[in-house]
Amino acid sequence: MRRVRYESTGGPLFLEEVPVPEPGPGELLVRCEAVGVTLPVVRKVTEAADPIALGGEIAGEVVAVGAGVTRYRSGDRVTGLCFGHGYADYAPLREEMASSLPDEAGAVDAVALVRSGLIALGALAAAGPERDAAVLVTAAAGGVGHLAVQLARIRGAARVVGAVSSSDKADFVRSLGADEVVRYGDDAWGEPVDHVLDGVGGDLLTPAIAALAPGGRLVAYSSGGGTIQAYDLLVGAKSVIGFQMARIARDEPERYERWRRELWRLFARGAVRPVVHAEFALADAAKAHEVIESRGNLGKVVLRP
Structure with missing residues (x-):
């Protein structure tokens, strides 16, 4: 599979071919359909002393689950925050950070909204x-x-x-x-x-x-x-x-789920409108970061693996 990585602070982002990961205990393996680009990750690329895994909001289909996962199975569509390598064709997602997508919702809507x-x-x-x-x-x-x-x-x-x-x-x-x-x-x-x-x-x-x-x-x-x-x-x-x-998702899962349901209800009736500024291919992750760094975006910036 393809994954975006970099090797030094502020260094160029590049695509590499790596094996598809196995989900660990409590993890889902998600085939990514959309990945949200966040300001914290962009900042870490330019400021962190050592290279980090490029994580962020992901949405897609569960293709495998690790030991101990009880709420999801292969074929489910989910979104959530990935703390590992999220700029990728497949990404790990902790079960407690995942939430289900309504049948009518697209992956891009999910990473822009949830x-x-x-x-x-x-x-x-x-x-x-x-x-x-x-x-x-x-x-x-x-x-x-x-x-x-x-x-x-x-x-x-x-x-x-x-x-x-x-x-x-x-x-x-x-x-x-x-x-x-x-x-x-x-x-x-x-x-x-x-x-x-x-x-x-x-x-x-x-x-x-x-x-x-x-x-x-x-x-x-x-x-x-x-x-x-x-x-x-x-x-x-x-x-x-x-x-x-992250603290709410980990320590107050009922509240997390209640907020998630509220967002989807508001979205379904058109009361809240997530806006996507631009979609970029995985190979163009650097261009997506440039938009965020320049403060040029109106709404969400999304990668489409």
């Missing part, structure tokens, strides 16, 4: 009550952000603000239901908000904290790091909380 949508729902839940709140979403045109904008509106936010890297994304973010769109470089981000859902991190944390109203909360789900000054929290009684979906 993982990113779960993070968006989880970030909203971590922020606190959304109804009648003002919510600001950073990276609002990205894979998670474009769903978070829609879900904040669906869950009753009185005002939704999208923060983006460039003004040419404004019309797209407004089409998702945002009332206002601000740019990262703007001196101020408008009237204060109750919650910030941050998928960027780094230097953006300072203006994101400043955008909060007194008592507001920032939910960080980015891999971008960054530093927050304690005084910036103290002066307005503001708070910051981190959100990690």
Whole structure:
């Protein structure tokens, strides 16, 4: 089978031929029909000291199961987050990270909706009550952000603000239901908000904290790091909380499954619309990474093995 790999930090991505892996205990082996490209993986390729396995959201058909797997069998269609080599024709998937696809759902829909949508729902839940709140979403045109904008509106936010890297994304973010769109470089981000859902991190944390109203909360789900000054929290009684979906999937499977079902219900009735910016062949994984690195995507970037 084909697999994408690289050999040094920031090094070129290339295809290699390797044997089809065997599923280990508690694993499914999935024939990949679609693979979602995520910002954390792109960042690790350029920043990690040692090469990593290129994982991410995958969707496709189960072709084998490992010892101890009870919920799935060959022929089932699933999606989930692969922590091993996911940029491949076949990929391992932990059973607890997998979820079934509805009969009417395509693999591309799944990688654009499920993982990113779960993070968006989880970030909203971590922020606190959304109804009648003002919510600001950073990276609002990205894979998670474009769903978070829609879900904040669906869950009753009185005002939704999208923060983006460039003004040419404004019309797209407004089409998702945002009332206002601000740019990262703007001196101020408008009237204060109750919650910030941050998928960027780094230097953006300072203006994101400043955008909060007194008592507001920032939910960080980015891999971008960054530093927050304690005084910036103290002066307005503001708070910051981190959100990690892997912990929910591992420790709260019922909640994970409830959110997943909610996403598919919203999708089935057309209430939430996952947007795919572009699809790339497996051999063009480097081009897919370039789109993410340049912040040029409007929605999800997907590989099609």
